Amino acid sequence: MGARSRSTSLTDSGRTELERLIRSGLEEVSTVDRTAFSAAICLLPLLSPARALRSLTRRRTALEQVVADLGTPVGPEAAPPHALRMVTLWLDLAIAEPGLAARDDRAGSGAGTCRSTRPRGRRRPTIPAGR
Template sequence: MSVSTTRLLLLGAVGLFEPVNGYQVRRELLSWRVDEWASIKPGSIYHGLRTLAARGLLLDRTLADDGRDVVVYQLTEAGRATLEEAIVAAIVEVNVFDRHAFQAAFGLLPMLGTERAAQALRTRRAGVHAKIGHILPPADSDPYAPPHAVRSLELWKSFAEVELHWLDGVLADIDAGGLSFAGVGRWQPPADDPGYQMVDDRARYLTELGRDRG
């Protein structure tokens, strides 16, 4: 399935930290520098969350939070299914000229778990390997091709070869047990990381949502 990189990132940020408010999603995504490599404007994040809620992919609830109303978001069942399918698709569908969707999906692989993530990465590795040989035209096949254009394709081929080498390292780390996508594993944020505040907020939001359902 095809899901835009923006939608993938928004659903993924909610899925990783739910229940979470819009400001926290914005802060988290900007810490991933999505405004630089994914061309996501910070102000569009709030509108995107509202749109996903209107389409039934997110559940939005207004809660009282320290004297102010705040909208918190969670994935719906349809949103979770859409997100997981989109992560797999962005990993396995290889475009050697555009890796934005893959970059987004790789950061969301904990949503899949290690086994499913590794399977998707192996599929991608095979796809990258198969396409490397087709980036450059056969030698002397087009005597009219501008030399600078061929040089440009050589650069794309080099990028693909680097990715292949990088994927080999990632898969080797997974097989050796040094890399896991089953939660945070051995990694922990520093004590002053704002993510710790998100943990406290999440616990409070869950309590409030439980009261509302009761």
């Protein structure tokens, strides 16, 4: 007996919540966990290019502030060596991230950060409307 397929759709409130979570993952900077950002990047095509650009611009501003706050050198007495190495790694990622976005923008992506690899002529995915 074969599996029965079932179709689902998002409600208006579900679509609003999904967009809020994507924006939050893009805009909020965590020095501990990049999971929300990684997930939001995967879902970036669900936002309009203008909304994605606004969110990524906000992220860049937040990253610059965190780098300025954490960029003050500390001595080995400030934390255990492994913790200091993690902060250094995070700072390296935070400093590199806006540079990658700027490179894509100069390449003419139009979205400001991520160039689509979709074959030409295919529709951009959107958050589906409820039925």
